[in-house]
Amino acid sequence: MNIVVLAKLVPDLVEELEIDDSGIALDMTWLRLIINELDDHAIEEAILLKERTGANVTVLAPDIEGVDDILFTAAAKGADRLIKIVGDYESGVNNLGLARVLTPVIKDLQPDLILAGVEAHEDLDGSIGPLLAGYLDLPFIGYVASIELEEGKATATKEYPGGLSAEMEVALPVVLGIQVADEPPRYVAVSKVRQAMKTAEIEELEAGDFDLSGGPTIDRMYQPEVGESATIIDGSLDDIADSLIGIFKELGVQ
Amino acid sequence: MPIRETFWNIPHWAEIAQYLVGLLTILIFSYGVIRRVRRWLQGRPQRRIDRIGSRLWSVVVQAVGQARTLQDIYPGIMHLTIFWGMIALLIGTILATVDWDVAHLLFNVQFLTSWVYVSYELILDIFGVFLLIGLGMAIYRRYIIRPDRLANMPGIGFKRDDAYVLIMLGLIGITGYLVEGLRIAVAQPDWAPWSPVGNAIGNAFIAFGDPSNRFLHYALWIIHILIAFVALASIPYTKFWHLIAGPVNIFFRSLEPAGKMSAPTSEEEPGVKEWRDFSWKQLLDFESCTRCGRCQDVCPAHASGFSLSPRDIMIKLDTFIWQPTNGRNMLGDTISADELWACTSCQACVDICPVFNDQLSSIIDMRRYLVLEGDIDPQLQDALANLGRYGNSFGKSERMRAKWTKPIQPKIKDARRDEVEYLWFVGDYASYHTSMTDKTLMMAKVFQSAGLDFGILYDGERNSGNDVRRVGEEGLFDMLAEKNLVTFSKSTFKTIVTSDPHSFNTLKNEYSENGNDHYSVLHYSQLFDQMITSGQLNVARKLGYKVTYHDPCYLGRYNGEYDAPRRVMSALGCELVEMPRNKENTFCCGAGGGRIWMEDPPEVAERPAEMRVKEAASLSGVSILVVACPKDLVMFQDAVKTADLEGKLVVKDLIELIVEATEMNLSETEEQN
Amino acid sequence: MNKDILVVIEHIRGEVADISYMMIAAARQLAETTEGEVLAVLMGSGVENLAGNLAADKVIYFEDPQLADFTSSTYQQTLEILISEVNPRAVILGHTSIGMEVASLLSAKSDLPLVSTCLSFSGENGLIKFTSQLYGGKILAEGLIPEPIALLTMVPGGYKPEDGQSSTPPLVTTAAPPQFTDLQISIKQYIEPETGDVDITLQPLLIAVGRGIQLEDNIEIAEELAEAIGGVVCASRPVVDQGWLPTSRLVGKSGYRVKPKVYLALGISGAPEHTEGIAGSETIIAINTDPAAPIFNIAKYGVVEDIFDLVPLLTEKIEES
DSSP: OEEEEEOOEEEOTTSOOOBOTTSSSBOOSSOOEEEOHHHHHHHHHHHHHHHHHOOEEEEEEEOOTTHHHHHHHHHHHTOSEEEEEESOOTTOOOHHHHHHHHHHHHHHHOOSEEEEESOOTTOSSOOHHHHHHHHHTOOEEEEEEEEEEETTEEEEEEEOGGGOEEEEEEESSEEEEESSOSSOOOOOOHHHHHHHHHHOOEEEEEOOSOOOTTSOOOSEEEOOOTTSSOEEOOSOHHHHHHHHHHHHHHTTOO | OOBOOTTTTOOHHHHHHHHHHHHHHHHHHHHHHHHHHHHHTTSBOOOOOSOHHHHHHHHIIIIISOTTGGGSHHHHHHHHHHHHHHHHHHHHHHHHHIIIIIIIHHHSOOSSBHHHHHHHHHHHHHHHHHHHHHHHHHHHIIIIIOOHHHHOOSSSSHHHHHHHHHHHHHHHHHHHHHHHHHHHHHHOOTTGGGSHHHHHHHHHHHHHSOTTOHHHHHHHHHHHHHHHHHHHHHGGGSGGGHHHHHHHHHHTSOOSOTTSOOOOSOSSSOSOSSGGGSBHHHHHHHHHOOOOOHHHHHOHHHHHTOSOOHHHHHHHHHHHHHSOOTTOOTBTTTBOHHHHHTOOOOOHHHHHOTTOOOHHHHHHHHHHHHHHHTOOOHHHHHHHHHHHHHSSTTOOOGGGTTGGGTTOSSOOEETTTSOOSEEEOOOHHHHHOTTTHHHHHHHHHHHHHTTOOEEEOGGGOOOOOHHHHHHTOHHHHHHHHHHHHHHHHTSOOSEEEESOHHHHHHHHHTSGGGTOOSSEEEEHHHHHHHHHHHTSSOOOSOOOOEEEEOOOTTTTTTTOOOHHHHHHHHHTTOEEOOOSSOGGGOOOOSOTTTGGGSOOOTTOOSOHHHHHHHHHHTSTTOOEEEEOSHHHHHHHHHHHHHTTOTTTOEEEEHHHHHHHHHTOOOHHHHHHO | OOOOEEEEOOEETTEEOHHHHHHHHHHHHHHHHHTOOEEEEEEESSOGGGGGGBOOSEEEEEEOGGGSSOOHHHHHHHHHHHHHHHOOSEEEEESSTTHHHHHHHHHHHHTOOEEEEEEEEEEETTEEEEEEEEGGGTEEEEEEOOSSOEEEEEOTTSSOGGGGBOSSOOEEEEEOOOOOOSOOEEEEEEEOOOOSSOOGGGOSEEEEEOGGGOSGGGHHHHHHHHHHHTOEEEEOHHHHHTTSSOGGGBBSTTSBOOOOSEEEEESOOOOHHHHTTTTTOSEEEEEOSOTTOTHHHHOSEEEOSOHHHHHHHHHHHHHHO
8 A cells, every 4th residue: 555645845834924025925035844734644644554554655745945844844754655746846836737747747656546635725726636636537525634544445434514524435635624534643752753864765856847837926915904893902900891891792702 | 803704504415506506697697698699689780889888888877877777866866876786786796606616616715804804794794784775765656655656557566576586686685594504503703793784694693593403403494595597597588688788788879979870771672561670779678677657747748638758668679589470570569659759859868778778769760660661640641641742841942041031231132142151040930920930030130230140041941850850751851851951052151040949959960970170169148158258149137027937858858958048048037937947857749750730639638738837837936938949939828728828828939039139120020910 | 798697506415505595695786786696506406495595586496416525626617507598697616625636627618717715705896806815824815816717716704694594485497408418427426524522513613623733732721621611622733634623623615514503713714625614603802922813803802912922821710710
């Protein structure tokens, strides 16, 4: 059983985001790139599946600054193979472009299961998982919260709004978009990651030229006006509390 | 002339038989010792043979002098009398052996004669009484008072082992007296009164029966000798073993500062999973444990109802090493993860152990393995992940670390750019925690108005890693320390000052390990003490408060600083009322060792912080609990609420008192609030 | 030139999701620019009645037992054919566990450009501009929707559901879906949400906690306020993922959609995942230290303060009064 997990780095929202001079992209000077949270769940799910079924896990990621860290961390968790896709990401690569490059790579890997975080907060042209499924002509199930593997098929639990979920059976190979892993992503001790850096190997594959066509173009990027619609209540804590109580009364909830 | 008549009434064959039995005893004893030593040597290496002089002195004070054992009065005296009673009798026996088998046999002289001999008899008689008094105290305590720390043991057999020691020692003492008494009754030497107990027993024999009963004497003598030999032979197999392991353990104890934790003994496999992963010294710890339970009594986790008892950790590990495992794992089956995570690393157990065990090092080594396995509390996992990514446990951007400085004018110097005398290492809690930042502002204002030349590292500071290390995440500690040290090396300063005792501890004791010790480290209480003494900080108003003070573990117990904060409070005009547990005996707030990042399990009845605030509130006339640690402030303020002491007890940071007493104008700061 | 706007109606277990009405409202606005019609696409089995209050010009209803349960393949194959027949200017889908995956699949399979997480649209001179929410709602991006056909996935916040509803039933055409091929996915069963706890969708006052609560212990301050004022505590995804509150209290895309009179958001940043679940609230009040938190964009009242300072004080005052 071969599992391929896609992981990518996205800006850390803990940092304040700023727009660069071009006005159509984030200012990357201060930005910290971290693994897309849902991709982290996808890696965890893959490792859990490996622990249950002995599957072989390959983690695939675009070669963006910091990618070695997330790949070695995955290795420390138990991933068997690490691959980064080397290319020119400087001017921005959309999901379409990435999916087109990944399609032949993944075909070569002949996976039974392809996992990715169901979305990333920077996606503007769709999510990488279903885009890949489209190019690979494979079925896709998203918002998956749990996976069971059997011979030739998988049972995925897909989450719907309102706490409802559905158990779906699907023939392998399949692309699954992970919403949450069966268990929260595990902690990896720093020394284990450092050890992985010494022992694990990251394979490099050339992306060639990205074909970004079809994605939308951004003309302007901006931070929403603070509280455009909201009436901001300020003053001392005391005053604020009093105003809030006033509002509660007015709205009839107290 | 008084002379020791060795082997009076003893036939020659018995005398020879005694030596044969003695030889057998030595063989059994030696086998036992070798077996033990070989077990230790299966542990990982650890260097403990430096500073031989200090080590020997330590043995003199602590083993011979029983200094620590005596800190607990009743058991201390109890043990001292038993110990010295037995030692005196042992010395007496050795002298007698030398007198007879060396001096008399080879040179046909005896030195146990005349006044030497009668003093010898008198002294031994008195020490025999000590022994019996001590044993009586032990029996009374163990079987009548039955303190919790002795009554409950993890497993059977220990009580029998404990009783065995008392019975054997008692029998040795009693049969010894009887043999002596009978000899006196029959021989009736002139110098009999020099053995007051033996003489009294002899008189009793004369009064009640046949004083010439040589057979009884002979039989008792054989029993006495046999018991003594059995006891000797059993030393390496019973609780008697602590007679040897204890002093050896004291000899090999760590002579490093308490605040400097040992790095993992193996780089490839940090942490302990199997017992052989412990160092030989840690294995020696387990064997030295006398199950006295003092550590359990002072353990804040145990007091709160956590499953941890440092005593049980020692006992269970010792048992595990010697008994067939039957497929049980050391971690998980014998020692649970919950026990290990309950530890607050307060060091109380280590500091009270009469045989100088280091329970904490074993706990942390096992934690190190749990961390490697990722077997950790989810909240702790978050904290560690945040510390790795952001350098603070709050998961906030490092760019927000100095956000609290915004209202301050003039701007605080950036020590990375400007040369300063004092580098203020602010710490996570003081930088980010909402109930702390106003205190942090106060400190800045006090520094500024006193004209202190200081700076901070702004976004360059990282968590110092003190508690990360104690959680068992050594790699992360190294990473944080490396980052801080690089920033330090780019900055120019003479002294680091911090309000956080945890940071204070690691910066002072553990960072120097990494090759950077051209600076000194001060706790803010020490700096304020200096500033007040030198007049740099002017106390405008004597506060006249009646306060009590909580010694932070990492300032007090770890680094011995008890006086500076007390001098500061006194200079501010505060009357200090000590809590029952103060200074060395301070009671941990429960936040250390990473506990502040973990969830309390449901079995926790009363958290350490709640017990502590109740202790403070019980002092008459005291309504202020002064703390000198950001974590204490957070923990105790919360505990005051949960223990329903609001209105009765206020928790104040030392800096608040300083601001009040110096009548500092904080209007700008207040506006911000 | 394409003019019509297709809207893919989302429904689950016999109920139209609010996002569908919002999409219709958005489509109405777009159709004005393109001078086309709003065509709603409803796929299912025996759910024709769901079309009744859609404010669309026309509803195309695909009736088929294989469409009874949602799978990305059946929806994608149905839409692929429909799009090629209708040639719409835009196809609007929800940025949800239904629409998002269908849209991405369609984009790859039919080579159609896709703009996701659209918050609102504006049209001028026949050109349509999208405003998309990126980075958890912290950044808005604007651009022109690609020609000639664009797929758009929409998040709530820009349009009101009532603007997509109509009392006059639209014209409904029933159609047969194409012959489905290569279907690999089948539904085994639905798993009902946990019950037994309070039903947060029925509460008039919800007090929501998010990542800003930091620690499980801190949920207490929200519980105390809820007790004082008579509300119920609910949470965003991170809090529930941590196991600090049960799934029955989860609000958002993957949780419940709530409609309280007052929604008090404590330390909630307002990522689209969450705001999707609270769009139906009458009044949203947000307390957050970060003045740039997107929650302030949908809140009626905002307070830029630390919840740990304000909330206990608020509780105290309410208890006093």
